[in-house]
Amino acid sequence: AQTVTQSQPEMSVQEAETVTLSCTYDTSESDYYLFWYKQPPSRQMILVIRQEAYKQQNATENRFSVNFQKAAKSFSLKISDSQLGDAAMYFCAYRSAKWRNTGNQFYFGTGTSLTVIP
Amino acid sequence: KAGVTQTPRYLIKTRGQQVTLSCSPISGHRSVSWYQQTPGQGLQFLFEYFSETQRNKGNFPGRFSGRQFSNSRSEMNVSTLELGDSALYLCASSLSNGRAYNEQFFGPGTRLTVL
Numbered sequence: 001a002q003t004v005t006q007s008q009p010e011m012s013v014q015e016a017e018t019v020t021l022s023c024t025y026d027t028s029e030s031d032y033y034l035f036w037y038k039q040p041p042s043r044q045m046i047l048v049i050r051q052e053a054y055k056q057q058n059a060t061e062n063r064f065s066v067n068f069q070k071a072a073k074s075f076s077l078k079i080s081d082s083q084l085g086d087a088a089m090y091f092c093a094y095r096s097a098k099w100r101n102t103g104n105q106f107y108f109g110t111g112t113s114l115t116v117i118p
Numbered sequence: 119k120a121g122v123t124q125t126p127r128y129l130i131k132t133r134g135q136q137v138t139l140s141c142s143p144i145s146g147h148r149s150v151s152w153y154q155q156t157p158g159q160g161l162q163f164l165f166e167y168f169s170e171t172q173r174n175k176g177n178f179p180g181r182f183s184g185r186q187f188s189n190s191r192s193e194m195n196v197s198t199l200e201l202g203d204s205a206l207y208l209c210a211s212s213l214s215n216g217r218a219y220n221e222q223f224f225g226p227g228t229r230l231t232v233l
Contacts, residue, residue, distance in 0.1 A: 006160075035221070045208065045224035091160065095220075104149045104212055104220055105174045110160035 002027045004094050006109035013082045014117050020067075021077045021112045023092030031097035034068065034075045035106070040088040048090070051075065053097070079114075087116045120145065122211050122225035130231045136197040139228045143190050143211030149173075150192040151222065152184060155206040164207075167192050196230075204232045 003026045013019035025034070036048040051059045051068050058066050063080045079086055092109040123142045131137050143150050152164040163176035167186035184194045190211070196203055206229050210222035 037224075042226075043206065044226050045210075047221050047223075050221065104151060104166050104168070104222070105163055105176075106151070106161075106210075106222060107163070108153075108161040110158060 002029075002032075002094050002096070002107045004092050004107050004109040006090075006092055006112050008112045009110070010113045010115070012115040012117055013079070015082055015084060017082055018078060018080045019082055019114065021079075021090050021092075021114070023075045023077070023109055025073050025075065025092070025094050025107075027073070027094065027096075029096055029098070033095045033097060034066075035093040035095070036064070036066070036075075036077045037091045037093060037108075038086075038088045039091065039111075040085075045091070049077065082116050084116050084118065087114055089113050122209055122223050124207075124209050124225040124228050126228060127226065128229045128231075130233065131199050132233050133199055133201060135199050136195065137199060137230060139194045139196075139207055139209075139230075141192045141194070141209030141211075141225060143192070143209075144223055147211035147213055147223070148190055149212045149220070150186055150190060151210045151212075152192070152194050153208045153210065154178075155208055155227070156204075161208065164194065199232045201232050204230060206230075 032053045034051045039045045049061045067076045089111045091111045094107045125140045149168045151166040153161040166174040170186045181197045186192045206227045208227045209225045212220040212222045
């Protein structure tokens with residue numbers, strides 16, 4: 001089974017600075033999708049960014065970007081120009097591309113709690 | 119378009135009781151997944167329903183069950199509640215229409231406390 005590991009339970013960053021959250025995963029598959037989800041204190045999980053494993057180019061969404069290292073099975077999230085609203089729990093998630101066989105199951109890491117210091 | 123809704127938002131039960139949680143997916147979404155979230159454990163996959171059929175199941179005891187109705191609404195049931203079942207239960211829906219990927223959209227969750 002696939003596993004997703006987030007080794008940083010807590011991180012903090014000064015407002016306007018840059019922070020990188022780490023994520024590693026274990027899989028024997030070659031085709032899959034990776035996601036970063038954000039869960040603010042209000043609890044509604046929202047998608048931050050996604051990456052298709054077959055794409056070498058790192059995904060970018062405004063201030064959020066990823067560093068996808070397929071060989072190393074690493075998928076880190078970089079938040080630039082951190083804002084107070086970025087404070088949340090961040091979850092890294094994996095989903096197989098073979099959804100017809102495995103269904104729509106997502107594998108999540110244990111999360112990283114990000115604090116933004118004014 | 120309305121988001122994923124879950125009812126109730128909060129629930130307090132005692133050991134041995136049973137509970138039913140409800141989830142209404144985004145209109146047009148046919149896949150509904152359930153997760154249990156506890157501190158330090160992250161999100162643990164319970165099961166996924168697609169077109170009224172359980173398509174995938176996580177490693178949870180048989181006390182946890184679910185179903186999906188023809189309108190894609192889903193319910194999750196936990197029988198003989200234990201203290202360890204206290205958690206935030208999240209529901210997520212997705213199109214699951216065979217396209218390249220299907221983002222999951224999450225509901226606000228139901229906070230279950232077992233006393």
